[in-house]
Amino acid sequence: MRLMAKEEDIYKLMDVRDRYLYGAGLFLAAAAVSGYLMMQQIFFWDCLYFTAVFGFCSILCLCLAGKTGRQVMEAGCCYLELDGESLAVCQPEQNGRYESCRIFYNEMEKIVEGSRRGIPEFYVVTGKAADRESFILLDEEEQARQIFCVRSLGYGNEEFKNFYRKLRWEVPGKVRVIGTGHQTVWDRKKKCKGVYVVLAFVLCYLIPKLLLVLEIL
Incomplete structure (x- = not known):
């Protein structure tokens, strides 16, 4: 079983x-208009704020x-793959680097389902054996760590779930699987941090106005 980003997902x-x-263009134009009005001393403080x-x-x-844009480029060369003996992954890390792994089923200790809301991911933990065949790479450099986080990047949510369930089916019975049967937390919406940013902007605008009104009263 192999997962790669579909063309429609990339589009x-x-x-x-x-x-x-x-x-970005619209906000830049609005900033230019507001800046022009500010230079003309029209509603100076309001224009400065906006x-x-x-x-x-x-x-x-x-x-x-x-x-x-980086996600578009990364989606074309990343994949998840299950064969008869192992899990293979290639995915982006930070700063334009890539991490990859091949982890054999019989060297896995446990699989832990991600619990962050709206973020499909799971963790594979390998044993500490010195002669293990499994490996984890960052670019071309082998890493000593035993934990690898597999993330959904450009894959459909259902396809990623099916891949995860297929992996759980393939591993031997000695491997501990920590998680739920339906991965419902992956379907929930992520916390919207933008709401707090908007609220902060609104408060920064309204509080000085309210203080001014109170001074007048």
């Missing part, structure tokens, strides 16, 4: 990247577009 990532770029907010949003969109 979806490209659409997301383009939307971030469009958003110039800063729109500028921040533009930079944020550009960063997200860059991150999504």
Whole structure:
């Protein structure tokens, strides 16, 4: 069994990247208009605030577009594979590096299902035997660690679940499997941090206004 990102998944990532770029352009234009009004001394403090907010949003969109662009490139060369004896993975790590592994079923100690909401992933833990055949690489350098985190990158959620369940079926009975039967936590929505950012912006705008009103009263 082998999983690779589908073309439609890659196209979806490209659409997301383009939307971030469009958003960056719109926020930049709004920041320019607000900055112009500020230079004309029209609602100076309000324009200063909105110039800063729109500028921040533009930079944020550009960063997200860059991150999504890297995901598009990475999705084309990453894969998950199960054969009769082992699990093989190639996936991106940080700073443009790649991590990969081949872990044999009979050298696994346990499989731990990820419990973070909305993030499909699981961990494979190998034994400490000095003569083990399993290996974990970061780029081309072999790592001494025993834990490898397998993440869903550009794969459909159901396909990743089926892959995980297939792995649990393939491993020998001595391997401990820690997790649930249906992986429902993977289907939940991730916590939206953007809401807190928006709330912070709103409060930064409203609190000075309220304080000014209280001073007048």
